[in-house]
Amino acid sequence: MEWDEAQTFPKELFKEMGNLGLMGVTIPEAYGGAGLTYIDYVTVIKEVASVCGSIGLSLAAHNSLCTGHINLFGSEEQKRKYLPLLASGQWLGAWGLTEPGTGSDAGNMQCTAVRDGSGWVLNGAKCWITHGRSGDVAVVIARTGEPRAKENSTAFIVERGTAGFAGGKKENKLGMRASETAEMIFDNCRIPDSQRMGPVGDGFHQAMKVLDGGRISIAALSLGIAQGAFEASVKYAGERHQFDKPIASFQGISFKLADMATEIAAAELLTMQAANLKDRGLPMTKEAAMAKYYASEVSVRVATEAVQIFGGYGYTKDFPVEKFYRDSKLCTIGEGTSEIQKIVIAREIRKGGR
Numbered sequence: 001m002e003w004d005e006a007q008t009f010p011k012e013l014f015k016e017m018g019n020l021g022l023m024g025v026t027i028p029e030a031y032g033g034a035g036l037t038y039i040d041y042v043t044v045i046k047e048v049a050s051v052c053g054s055i056g057l058s059l060a061a062h063n064s065l066c067t068g069h070i071n072l073f074g075s076e077e078q079k080r081k082y083l084p085l086l087a088s089g090q091w092l093g094a095w096g097l098t099e100p101g102t103g104s105d106a107g108n109m110q111c112t113a114v115r116d117g118s119g120w121v122l123n124g125a126k127c128w129i130t131h132g133r134s135g136d137v138a139v140v141i142a143r144t145g146e147p148r149a150k151e152n153s154t155a156f157i158v159e160r161g162t163a164g165f166a167g168g169k170k171e172n173k174l175g176m177r178a179s180e181t182a183e184m185i186f187d188n189c190r191i192p193d194s195q196r197m198g199p200v201g202d203g204f205h206q207a208m209k210v211l212d213g214g215r216i217s218i219a220a221l222s223l224g225i226a227q228g229a230f231e232a233s234v235k236y237a238g239e240r241h242q243f244d245k246p247i248a249s250f251q252g253i254s255f256k257l258a259d260m261a262t263e264i265a266a267a268e269l270l271t272m273q274a275a276n277l278k279d280r281g282l283p284m285t286k287e288a289a290m291a292k293y294y295a296s297e298v299s300v301r302v303a304t305e306a307v308q309i310f311g312g313y314g315y316t317k318d319f320p321v322e323k324f325y326r327d328s329k330l331c332t333i334g335e336g337t338s339e340i341q342k343i344v345i346a347r348e349i350r351k352g353g354r
């Protein structure tokens with residue numbers, strides 16, 4: 001709550017989480033990770049988020065976006081160089097796709113990478129980036145072809161301290177206030193070709209694959225926030241008396257708890273289904289989008305009802321539910337809004353006929 005109030009991003013905490021194996025949960029042990037499954041990873045994010053959404057969000061962005069991208073698409077040399085640093089928590093990762101003018105329409109990005117001799121020169125800005133200022137290394141998707149052309153973007157690894165790369169404005173947010181969200185600015189930033197990940201033109205395709213896994217972690221984040229809000233509500237409803245009875249004994253309140261528990265269980269099953277498919281190497285674009293869409297909407301509904309159950313006390317910072325309420329809203333926006341998830345689900349249904 002103190003970090004949230006002061007908008008403190010507790011970077012040191014991530015080193016400690018690295019010691020616990022939480023910074024490279026699904027990264028193979030050969031690269032310094034914990035070598036666990038995606039189902040284990042969902043459990044980690046859910047448990048952390050049931051206490052603090054901000055730390056859950058930062059953990060998810062570090063694990064599935066930056067570290068996950070290098071693990072999926074990095075060369076052997078890139079994996080050996082960066083994964084041990086990231087998985088141990090010595091370095092914090094950032095991942096930049098979104099720009100000021102292009103969020104949902106990320107394929108229309110304006111940040112460019114232009115070939116220059118043996119390397120590349122990056123120019124432009126990325127915004128809304130988790131760890132945009134504090135990240136020690138960033139995966140950046142930049143345009144390397146014509147606007148709106150097919151296969152017009154490429155992924156690069158850019159280390160903090162590279163000349164021409166700087167963190168920009170830090171956002172003052174409604175929720176997730178202990179997770180840093182900031183701009184990344186590239187001003188004639190020169191990087192060698194060895195920092196390119198995969199073929200030229202493969203950036204958007206890679207980003208969409210990374211987001212498939214990332215969305216499962218946002219579903220887990222949503223679940224954790226919902227679970228935290230639910231548990232606080234059950235406890236409070238049992239303790240708070242009105243009309244000489246615990247408020248949980250009123251059907252109006254107990255039905256809320258029943259709806260919350262049912263929706264959380266359904267969201268958990270969708271999330272575990274998507275994680276299971278990912279663990280088995282099976283297609284899961286639709287299932288990841290369904291899990292993210294449903295779990296995030298459940299998170300907002302559950303956190304809203306939690307504030308209602310707490311009444312006036314829920315509207316204060318003396319109890320945790322107002323923070324769950326504020327944090328939950330990010331889940332329907334980050335890594336693709338609910339509307340975009342529905343577009344993905346509908347597209348996959350048309351492709352597969354289910």
Ligand SMILES: Cc1cc2nc3c(=O)[nH]c(=O)nc-3n(C[C@H](O)[C@H](O)[C@H](O)COP(=O)(O)OP(=O)(O)OC[C@H]3O[C@@H](n4cnc5c(N)ncnc54)[C@H](O)[C@@H]3O)c2cc1C
Nearest residue numbers: 095096097098103104128129130181333334335336337339
């Ligand atoms: C706390 C936080 C952390 C983030 N971290 C990262 C990060 O680490 N890296 C990163 O790259 N990005 C990050 N993002 C960015 C995030 O992914 C974008 O905010 C998100 O994709 C939405 O983009 P936008 O904000 O530009 O909204 P817009 O795309 O402008 O959307 C505005 C509204 O229009 C709707 N809309 C847009 N297109 C359509 C359509 N075709 N049909 C129907 N409705 C539509 C949207 O659903 C939304 O309701 C973060 C955002 C936040 C808030």
